Amino acid sequence: MDGDFWNIDIETLQEEELRHFEAPLLARQIEYLYAKSDYYRAKLDAAGIRPGDITCHEALEQVPFTEKKDLARAQREGALIGPHQCAPRSDIVRMVGTGGTSGKPMLIGWTREDVQAYSEMGARALWILGCRPGDLVLNCFNYSIYAGGVMDHMAFEHLGATVLAYGVGKSRALLDMFADIPGDKCLYSTPSYAVRLAHVAAEAGIDPLSLNIRKGFFSGEAGLQVPGYRQKIxxxxxxxTHDLYGIAELGCQSAECEHHDGMHFCGQGYVIPELIDPDTGAVKPMRDGEKGELVYTSIRRQASPLLRLRSHDFVEIKTSRCACGRTGLRFHTQGRSDDMFVVKGVNIFPTAVQDVLHDLLPRLTGEFQIALDSPPPFDYAPRLIAEVAHDIPHSEHESLVRETEALVSRKAAFAVRVALVRQGTIASEHKTKRVLRNYPI
Structure with a gap:
């Protein structure tokens, strides 16, 4: 079975052919989970599901969802990498972390085969982005415990790129390193860090254009989905600029090609995606224009398989053939469903605000945060904290506040109270949090 699958070019498979090859992998993964995981055995038993009941993609709809917060809670109670750990510790060769719901990182384990799978999916996605063997990539994600550091580093290596493991911090020194390395280079970071790094360069009197960074690979934030923000970078x-999408817990990756018409899913043979209504949990068809939340099931995972993990990423599905010729699933990300908030009946994603603010460039930098200071219902105007360009005199701030409030009301259809902060305050070396929920959750 495995040999047959990997001898086939996955990009040429039709949907029914792909399901035919993935179905035995899914059935085997369910049997493995039931045998090895007390957590998933209890979940399946509670739902009245036996392993032999899940033998095709459609049968997954019977299975309860997995929420990251439930795994994080169990991990705090003492389990090494959570209650879904299946492989023995002697087989786990790496542990990384992902942002935890309690402010503490949630640990994820990987066997050698799991690491290989992560690297393979990542390399597929990086190829779509335009990364090629021999490209010099400066990785500016956190190497301390997070997947964007060592795990994504190995995906670049798996493809054949040359990676400089820089990490986060010391931005001024990074610019000097850029200048010292001859030839063309690539940057891997969050979109907001590219903006922050350009600001540091300007303060140091360095022209970013002189540093020969020809390709930017970006992940961790939805900023590139806003045309003005992409153009600014x-x-x-x-x-x-090229957008990369991934789920640290699963390692599945998606990426946009040179046509920037959605993310091409690259997890075939490793991960099964589903689309659900985020409010009801009902499965929705993967048809062109359909919107919903992505849910993922691993089908070749050993250390910590995940069954119907809710991503809370809200997307619009694209099924038509891309101009690049690829025919598989792709999607446009609109934001995280748990970042969405409703103001007087209007659904708001941070990307909608980001789009509006780019009409005010260069007086505003485009960097912002939305502060929700009391719990829902949000029948009040949230605070919009926005960066003002350093050369805008203070005497003009009041009129700029009024103009910004009016523009958000007209184009995004909700009211805000704008507070201006100095340039360089918001964009950071880490993921920039766009929605601040300043109340107990």
Whole structure:
């Protein structure tokens, strides 16, 4: 079975052919979970499901969802990597972390085969992005425990790129390193860090265009889905920009090609995606234009398989053939469903605000945060904290506040109270949090 599958070009498989090859992998993964995981055995038993009941994609709808917060809670109670750990510790060769719901990282375990799977999916996605063997990539994600550091580093290596493991911090020194390395280079970071790094360069009197960073690979934030924000980064650096999407807990990756018409899913044979209504949990069809939340099931995972993990990423599905020729599933990300908030009946994603603010460039930088200071219902105007360009005199701030409030009301259809902060305050070396929920959750 495995040999047959990997001898086939996954990008040419039709949907029914792909399901035919994945179905035995799914059935085997369910049997493995039931045998090895007390957590999933209890969940399946409670739902009246036996392992032999889940033998095809459609049968997954019977299975309860997995929420990251439930795994994080069990991990705090003492389990090494959570109650879904299946492989013995002697087989786990790596542990990484992902942002935890309690403020503490949730640990994830990987066997050698799991690491290989992560690298393979990542390399598929990086190829779609335009990364090629021999490209010099400066990885500016956190190497301390997070997947964007060592795990994504190995995906670049798996593809054949040359990776400089820089990490986060010391931005001024990073610019000097850029200048010292001859030839073309690539940057891997969050979109907001590219903006932050350009600001540091300007303060140091360095022209970003002189550093020969020709390709930017970005992940961790939805910023590139806003055309104005993408254009800003491209203009600042003279680079092409490419968006990478991943789930640290699963390692499944998706990426946009040169046509920037949605993320191509690259997890075939490793991960099964589903689309659900985030409010009801009902499965929705993967048809063109359908919107919902992505849910993922691992089908070749050993250390910590995940069954119907809710991503809380809200997307719009694309099924038509892409201009690049690829025919598989792709999607546009609109934001995280748990970042969405409702103001007087209007659903708001941070990307909608980001889009509006780019109409006010260069007086505003485009960096922002939305502060929700009391719990829902949000029948009040949230605070919009926005960066103002350093060369805008204070005497003009009041009129700029009024203009921003009016523009958000007209184009995003909800009211805000704008507070201006100095340039460089919001964009950071880490993921930039756009929605601040300043109340107990």
């Amino acid at each position: 491209e203009n600042l650096w003279g680079m092409s």
